[in-house]
Amino acid sequence: MANIQNNDYTDDNIRTLEGVEHIRRRPGMYIGRLGNGSNPGDGIYVLLKGCVDNCIDEFSAGFGRQVIIDIDGRQVSIRDFGRGIPLNSVVKATSQLNTGGKFDDKAFKKSVGLNGVGTKAVNALSEKFYVESFRDGESSWARYERGELVGSDRKEKVSEKNGTLVVFTPDSTMFGNFEFNMDYVETMVKNYSYLKKGLTLVLNGVSYKSENGLLDLIKDTISETPLYEPIHLVGEDVEVVLTHGNSYGENIASFVNGQNTRDGGTHLAAFREAIAKTLKDFYKKNYAPEDCRQGIIGAISIQIQEPNFEGQTKTKLGSTYMWEKEKTDGNGKKILNPDGSIEIDRGPTIRSYVNDFIAKNLDNYLRINKDIVPIIENKIKESQAEREEIAGIQKKTRERNKKANVYNRKLRD
Numbered sequence: 001m002a003n004i005q006n007n008d009y010t011d012d013n014i015r016t017l018e019g020v021e022h023i024r025r026r027p028g029m030y031i032g033r034l035g036n037g038s039n040p041g042d043g044i045y046v047l048l049k050g051c052v053d054n055c056i057d058e059f060s061a062g063f064g065r066q067v068i069i070d071i072d073g074r075q076v077s078i079r080d081f082g083r084g085i086p087l088n089s090v091v092k093a094t095s096q097l098n099t100g101g102k103f104d105d106k107a108f109k110k111s112v113g114l115n116g117v118g119t120k121a122v123n124a125l126s127e128k129f130y131v132e133s134f135r136d137g138e139s140s141w142a143r144y145e146r147g148e149l150v151g152s153d154r155k156e157k158v159s160e161k162n163g164t165l166v167v168f169t170p171d172s173t174m175f176g177n178f179e180f181n182m183d184y185v186e187t188m189v190k191n192y193s194y195l196k197k198g199l200t201l202v203l204n205g206v207s208y209k210s211e212n213g214l215l216d217l218i219k220d221t222i223s224e225t226p227l228y229e230p231i232h233l234v235g236e237d238v239e240v241v242l243t244h245g246n247s248y249g250e251n252i253a254s255f256v257n258g259q260n261t262r263d264g265g266t267h268l269a270a271f272r273e274a275i276a277k278t279l280k281d282f283y284k285k286n287y288a289p290e291d292c293r294q295g296i297i298g299a300i301s302i303q304i305q306e307p308n309f310e311g312q313t314k315t316k317l318g319s320t321y322m323w324e325k326e327k328t329d330g331n332g333k334k335i336l337n338p339d340g341s342i343e344i345d346r347g348p349t350i351r352s353y354v355n356d357f358i359a360k361n362l363d364n365y366l367r368i369n370k371d372i373v374p375i376i377e378n379k380i381k382e383s384q385a386e387r388e389e390i391a392g393i394q395k396k397t398r399e400r401n402k403k404a405n406v407y408n409r410k411l412r413d
Helices: 021-025 043-060 087-095 118-124 182-195 214-221 266-283 289-293 350-368 370-407
Strands: 066-072 075-080 126-135 138-145 148-155 163-170 200-203 206-208 231-235 238-244 251-256 296-302 324-326 344-346
Touching: 021 118, 043 066, 043 075, 043 118, 043 163, 043 182, 066 182, 087 118, 087 126, 087 138, 087 148, 118 126, 118 163, 182 200, 182 206, 182 214, 214 238, 214 296, 231 350, 238 350, 238 370, 251 266, 266 289, 266 296, 266 350, 266 370, 289 370, 296 350, 350 370
Parallel strands: 066 200, 251 296
Antiparallel strands: 066 075, 075 163, 126 138, 126 163, 138 148, 200 206, 231 238, 238 296, 324 344
16 A cells, blocks of 8 residues: 655645746647657747748738748748737737637638637747737837747837738757758748748748649649649639549648648548549449549648647647637627527538538539549549459458468467
């Protein structure tokens, strides 16, 4: 039996961490991993993305058509030309957790950053962090060192265009001897340009702009000659591209509100399901879903309100609906259910929205572009034959091993 002698757990052990101190103590909760920059999932890229996401949200809201990113050694500078942080809230917006302008859908309807954390994490995990907001000829700035405010002020007359400037250097005591891999950064910037047609991103003087969205993404990154020209379908809040190649497996990229969801989520699952179902219905044959998707190359991007990501790093979408919000009456008062809970107004599920869009538009595309119809079906049949052949070989192998085990029970498959 354990000898419980320690009575050191007292009220003095209960602490409240102020400002961004909790981020510095538990960085993994906010940026996933630290790392030194050798992996695209390392924290320094999450910090960079956290700042750029705010610029993208401004563009999505209709403000600013250019984002300038400069990386000089370990120092990062990001300038957008959106509305700029409200001048009296610059310090709060960059240093107080759970403080931000994205907790309702009035200023930002379909943004990536929703939890008031991104910029604070950058501030907390940087040796030096500077932010300046420009609005209508005035500006407000704040300077920090490792999350501690060291100075702030207002400027009454500035000639800068509206927008926000952020300059930061990740903290070497956190990230060690880190280095930005510019190939990773360039890929990130290109993805932003593919997802936000009309936006120009300038990385160290080089401009990136996409005219054809996800179609450019597929054409620029595909490593084999596709069996047919990629199919590009665009609708309200959804964009998809798909084609087939001869490679094994599936290669589908997914995005939500401009966020690259590397681990997929509900939108990717819906896309995969919709492709198989639509092709089966079109050909009126009960093809296996895996045969319909074998060798597929594609991408899906959706725009939803208040996305629910699994983790602060936002690599997997967990949302079920295209939008969810609390119901209010004409006076803005929340409407309650009989049990006292707030009534929720929900839109269509992501699954039904994506399925309906693919079912209608892919079917129409195939009926118009009849030349690719036999190409796709031939690919499905080849995948089916290959799968059945492999299954037959595996079955024979199991039967042989079973017979061998009858004679020598020490053998294992």
